[in-house]
Amino acid sequence: MAKRNKRQIRVVDLLARRFRRDERGAMMIEFGILAPIFFAVVGAILEISVFFLAGQILDGAVHDSARMIRIGQVQQQGINADGYRAEICDRLYHMFNCNELRISVRQLPSFANFSTGTPVDTETGDWTFSPAYQPGQGQTIVLVEAYYKWPTILAIPGLMSNVLPDGTRLLAAARVFRNEPFPWGPVPAS
Numbered sequence: 001m002a003k004r005n006k007r008q009i010r011v012v013d014l015l016a017r018r019f020r021r022d023e024r025g026a027m028m029i030e031f032g033i034l035a036p037i038f039f040a041v042v043g044a045i046l047e048i049s050v051f052f053l054a055g056q057i058l059d060g061a062v063h064d065s066a067r068m069i070r071i072g073q074v075q076q077q078g079i080n081a082d083g084y085r086a087e088i089c090d091r092l093y094h095m096f097n098c099n100e101l102r103i104s105v106r107q108l109p110s111f112a113n114f115s116t117g118t119p120v121d122t123e124t125g126d127w128t129f130s131p132a133y134q135p136g137q138g139q140t141i142v143l144v145e146a147y148y149k150w151p152t153i154l155a156i157p158g159l160m161s162n163v164l165p166d167g168t169r170l171l172a173a174a175r176v177f178r179n180e181p182f183p184w185g186p187v188p189a190s
Contacts, residue, residue, distance in 0.1 A: 043154045054095055054150055055171050061091035062173035066144040069105065069135045072182030081105075081133035088146060101148050106132040108141040111176065119147045125166035138182040145174045 065087045068074045074084060084105065089098035108114040119129035129147060136142045149168035163169055 040154070047152065047154050051150055051169060051171075054148075055173075057092055057095055058146060058148060058171050059173040061088045062144055062146045062175055064091055066142075066175040066177065069142055069144065069179065070177050071180050072138065074135050075137070075182065081131075084133065084135075096148055101146060102127065102129050102131060104129070104132045104143070104145045105135050106143055107134045107136045108143050108176070111141060111178075114143065114176075116143070116145065116174075119145075119172070120149070120164060120170055123165065125149075125164040125168070136179050138179050141176070141178050143174065143176050145172070147172050 065084065068079075068087060069084075073079075074087075079087070081103075085098065085101070085103055088103060089096070089101070092098070092101075102119065117128065119127065121128050134142075148171045149164065149166070150171050151168050152163055
């Protein structure tokens with residue numbers, strides 16, 4: 001009986017040594033441990049890249065449409081608030097839901113004397129922004145603002161800062177300028 005136990009122990013010891021030396025499948029185990037981390041980092045990089053691309057596209061759309069106000073094209077053609085929204089949306093390459101875009105165009109008394117508030121309540125994620133549409137006459141100072149809540153896909157703690165309570169990030173674009181001295185009449189009511 002003792003001989004039999006010794007033989008079983010030797011067989012188990014031999015199998016254990018063979019198992020420790022066998023490296024087949026080690027790469028699969030290492031990949032299984034590291035793959036989720038790798039794919040999470042790649043996903044976060046892609047999401048942040050798309051977020052910055054969307055921010056640049058929104059900024060370019062606001063810049064181009066604000067120029068239309070500055071040179072008087074909006075005023076001369078009688079473009080109302082909905083038409084101006086369409087001008088911005090035409091420049092967004094279908095990356096945004098234009099119904100969710102918040103736009104304000106308002107006259108300012110001077111470059112030094114104006115303020116803007118926070119467009120979103122940071123506690124609830126609700127809009128506190130009130131839209132306006134006053135493109136002004138020649139020589140008036142105008143502020144154009146556009147805000148959009150960009151959805152986040154990967155919410156990785158520590159990698160995604162400034163995420164609103166509703167899981168979105170705020171994109172913003174603004175321009176402040178003085179209109180050119182164009183001579184045409186009053187701005188149509190919106």
